[in-house]
Amino acid sequence: MDRKYKDPIFALLYGIAFSIFLISGIIILFTTDTHAVEDLVKESTFKVIKDSAGMLATVIATSLVIATFWLIILRMFTKALVWGTVVCVPVALSVCFIWSLVESLQYINVYEGNEEFSFRDTGLTWISIIPLILNLIYIKVVYDRRHRINKTISVIELACDMIRSNPAILIVPILLLTIFILFTSIWITFFNRLWLIGRLSNPSTLSKAIWIVNNYAYYLAAFYIFFYMWTSMILIYLEKFALSSMTAQWYFHRNEISSTSMSVWRVAIIKGMTTSFGTIALAGFLMSLVHFLQFVTRQLKKYSKKTRPLVSVVEFILRLIDPIVSIVNHYTVGLAGITGENFFSAAKSATKIFRRNLLSGIFGDFLTQVILHIGTAVIALTTGLSAYIYATHQLHSPHGFVVGLIGTLTPYYISQFYSYVMMSIIDATFLCYAIDLDTGTVHFSAAHNAFSGYD
Secondary structure (H helix, E strand, C coil), X not given: CCCCCCCHHHHHHHHHHHHHHHHHHHHHHHXXXXXXXXXXXXXXXXXXXXXXXXXXXXXXXXXXXXXXXXXXXXXXXXXXHHHHHHHHHHHHHHHHHHHHHHHHCCEEEEEECCEEEEEXXXXXXXXXXXXXXXXXXXXXXHHHCHHHHHHHHHHHHHHHHHHHHCHHHHXXXXXXXXXXXXXXXXXXXXXXXXXXXXXXXXXXCCCCCCEEECHHHHHHHHHXXXXXXXXHHHHXXXXXXXXXXXXXXXXXXXXXXCHHHHHHHHHHHHHHHCCCHHHHHHHHHHHHHHHHHHHHHHHHHHHCCCCHHHHHHHHHHHHHHHHHHHHHXXXXXXXXXXXXXXXXXXXXXXXXXXXXXXXXXXXXXXXXXXXXXXXXXXXXXXXXXXXXXXXXXXXXXXXXXXXXXXXXXXXXXXXXXXXXXXXXXXXXXXXXXXXXXXXXXXXXXXXXXXXXXXX
């Protein structure tokens, strides 16, 4: 095994970020007093997150169960589930739109300090449009590509055959998902305690105490959110790296695999966490940076009227960059898992392979990707809206957006682990198919039959 470390600078940067997160979290944990705030202040961000803990745990557990059930059913009934997804997703998005719209039209009471406000949640009204837009886009995509649904089924069945032939591959997502859940639990604990960095308002000026969060706590919160995104993307790309390595081993050497094939997943994970960790960290950094900037622009657009024109331009540019970075990361990390190259070498090699064989890039059938990823979007959108509505309408808190953010991000990344199992196998198999074309060989005829229509 090549012991040369790839892209070590980004592995070091992540190590520094992790140290800052851990040390600051431990310091905050032991220097903040929860009871003093709970007794005096009822409307703090800390209080609403703590009161929403049961609800957040429920939506996270629900997303985990749904994602697990989805993967099991997909393996057993691919054709039925694909057609079921085509039909059920518009129904689910329509229900989500109607429910959030109805909730937004009702008057809610929010308590902030010693004042009570009653208003209609116009922000939720605008948010409710998101599932409607997603629904219309989804229906158009499926309708325009309805003649390719059977081809999509054959591609997904190919990935299912890979899992059936090599069940050890499921150890990787389960292991990484366990790590992610543990990390998320620690992150939520630290993130919640951030809002205890502050002071009580002067009781002589107000009839009721208000908790005032220190300004630097918001900068720490921004770092925590970015670090959460970065770590989540690293775990997702580590899964892709390991699955690509295992898929290539099966694709090219399945007839040579001995009884020690169960150790293949360990070799892939160890390689991804050591020599190639910098490559994975770099890919995760690029993707999380785009996601974080999109999050910042949305917040600026929502709360700052003066910067809206500039923010709208930046948001549009980021919307264009997002899919490009995502596609580049997909085939780069996938090929790095197969060949062991660093990030830029893998990107260059993949580009040359695609160009020489007149391929459009990483497996680009939009319908297949929509079917595999739409469940993630629906789960995240539904749980995020549920968490936001619970915090604002049931707990009457002005900090519902924080709970909604947690209720969206966590289920989104959890369910992605499962959808990425299928998509990573499909992407890796497509890369192996491209290598076959490049070398003029046929290692797996079923893959050539499945992908030939997408050249």
